[in-house]
Amino acid sequence: MPLLARRLIVTLLSCALALPTGVAPARAQAPDLPALGDMTHDDLSPANERRVGEQIMRQVRRDPAYLADPDTQDYLNTLGFKLVSVSPARYMDFEFFAVRDPMLNAFALPGGFIGVHTGLVLGAANESELASVLAHEIGHVEQRHIARLLAKQRDSTFIAIGALLLALLAARSGSSSSGDAAQAAIAAGQAAAVQQQLNFSREAEREADRVGFQTLLGAGFDPAGMSSFFSRLQQGTRIYESAAPEYLRTHPLTVERLSDIQNRAREVRVRPRPDSLDFQLVRSRLRVLQDESPQGLRDSALYFRTQVENRTAPSLTAAYYGLALASMKLDDRATAVEAARNARLSSQAPSPMLDKIVSQTLYAAARTDAERAEAIRLAREAAARYPVSRLSALHYVDLLQKSDQHEAVVAFLRDQLALSRSDPRLFELTARSYERLGRRTLQHQATAELYVLLGSPPAAIEQLQLARRANDADFYTMSEVDARLRQLNQQMREYREQLAREGRAPPDEDGRARR
Template sequence: MGALVRRSSTQYVMVLVLAGTLAIGGVRPALAEQLPTLGGAGGGLLSSQQEAAIAEHVMRSLRKTMPVLRDPLLEDYLSSVVYNLVPHVQLNNRDLTLVILDDPAINAFAVPGGIIGVNAGLFLHAETEQQFVSVMAHELAHLSQRHFARRMEQQERAAPMALAGMVAGIILSAVTRSDIGLAAIAGSQALAIQNMLQYSRLNEQEADRVGLEIMAKAGYDPDAMPRMFGQMLRRARLQGDRPPEYLSTHPLTESRVSDTQNRAAQYPKGSRGDSLEYHLMRARALVKYAQSASDAVKTFEEQLEKPGSEKNAALRYGLAIALQADNRAEEAIGILQGLLEDHPGHISLVVTLASAELTLDKFEQAADRLEQALRRSPGNVPLQSKLAEVRMAQNRPEAAARLYEKLTRNDPQNSQIWQRLADAQVESRNIVEVHRARAEYELLMSNPERAEMHLREAINRAQGNLQVQEALRNRLQEVLARIDQSGER
């Protein structure tokens, strides 16, 4: 059990326990049919309710103990990639929760109940968008094939509810790098579950095959998957006893790379080329994990000096971000304005330019820029998030609160937005809404008793507003019911 929970400091998300069913049509080369499909209608021991409970526990623990990266641009990009793929994967639950962890290692994960995420390091190591997508397609394939649930069926001697509880405990321990979930695990049964968490060669082959098919149907180049695998295998050789974390639960061999390459060759190359957006997001990650901002500036400047690179938008964008991080926002603004002339209205460029203007207290310019962009793209999350920041800087907390309220409706699982909404309501002196927002934040952070306290205080403060009091009382009843069911009190 200890080996599973504490293999390394970054292996906390490699418990890829998976849910869903698959029925993919479309391109099916003969070679793909030679590998038997392990999926189907099974996986009955892990019910959808149990999957949802596991996902909720894991997500709350992630929020509370792990460095979740809240970058609206990166989150928006990940969402767009996943939802380009999801229509080609038939899942029981398409209500997915996406998360990015602040870690430079290669990793991706999927958890029962629809949690899918990556380490930000995947942007560093996937040199092309096609390679990045290949990892996500592989994870969705594991999820859709219900590999974990099928392995549970092999453990027929275990009671389903007890087994699901132990699974949740192991996931929590592995994901959070702590003993938070160990109390849920019975020692004599932990080994059986540990074995289930390790994918078999057939599981991996099936996920490769189905992932390739997902990529082909979505219009991406399936050949990117063996290229990405080969790149990881080369890195594993260079690192000796410390291979990329992604390979710890996804064993990779030359024969598997070769097999995937042969299968990929049976598909068309795909109509989707790399998007500019991916390379902009990769530049953001490269700056974030550079040794210093000045090092990042130097790296991008050297790249731009190479013949033919002076017009490379991603390199120019990376330099602008690095300059801003190096307290040279005025220089960054000049580069970003030039990029927007080449790519009018590009949302990531607009948000980044507004961020640089905000750094220099150019509040009106930033606000006007963001408002114009929102008229073109109503409801865009990165634009709304940045505009809310600007409104707070302008000492307009009521306007910021309205934006944050919209964002909470769009993403009620985002604890950071609830926290910022509470801050805006404090500045607005709207005490009832301060407590309401703080209650939702505490609930997401696994503090239901604090959530209950804030809701009761909000009810007391809302004297005379019967409609608001009724809504708060209904929410309080939901919180109390959850506490009673889960024993969180």
């Protein structure tokens, strides 16, 4: 089991043991869905579920497997929100992120956080297949399956919960002795409680299938993508029974489930949907990022060069893009610039990723201030052309900071933050430029907002106290700092009072509950 998965289990277990009894409103079951029980007072409240998810995500973002790549994140969130916008979950908060892992898998965490393995993007035969997996995970979130599972565990002992987790890990290990290990783990705990949760999981998978199918159809994707993806996984299982695809080990697929999906796909008629250019580009990008060792990059460059020369790529534009990216990382600047230009010239479709690779390779190859200025101009134009593209904005800021144009950075980010203050990266970059400019109060003020978004109010309060001591800003800014400090201190007092009433200890700096 990958290290990230083990850490998620530990964090989720610690969160589950610290949760209070929440109260959530009842929700109606969607038609044609198996009954998993009404949403009652036994369920984890949405606010607590989001809090658990944020605690887990703080661990995820620190893990080396977390892929903090703006291009990939931009694509996954664009695709994800296209699906969310037509689902019953459209009023919920979602965040889609990538995990550097070659296995075909995706997973939903509490609170709307959905992780996608890079291997899933590369292994999907088309964009509808990838969308079908995301739609399935959205179904888990919309039906609040994790909240229900944690609620069911509330009356179990620590041993029973631990036995369940050990059984699931053993069953997914793929080793020849995993079956015996799983049975031993179950026998060591409360077998009835474990079996209840496994039954719940099977029902939850069927429910997520049906919710996801309707979401996929509503977003205009080919619903056959869901059945074709699951069919290919099942074929792989028949051939390699001792090493089933990871998605099947974490999302058990039965003949009944597959048959139900196939029947539903046959009942609807949709026009074939071509893959988007960005889907092809992000696949090329992940082909490079999955192995950034020198040999891995050389292999990727050869792979894409062969596709370009033989014209065998599904998308010539994506092949040029992959060659440009691999060559740039190998410091083969001339090849990178040429391939990036060819990628842009080979497609007239608007694409922030293509515009970025052109200015990125030009800047990397620049030898004069004029050449660097030209690359920055292209990045600035792309940021204006795609005002909602976070990758274009972050790329423009990156080039400005590399050129020590920090006044331009803070001016640009001030406008970005006026539109949205929910992205911690914007505050991190703002703080970095204020630090280079020697403006300590503004640096600490921005860092405080970064910590607020990362779910660490104590660290934010400390930064605001440092901002007050720096005292090198105008009266208006210092008043903002004082007001924000009072607000956060009041929130922390109310939070501690709530914990005291519930008999719980406050979490440590990592967000885990103290025992």
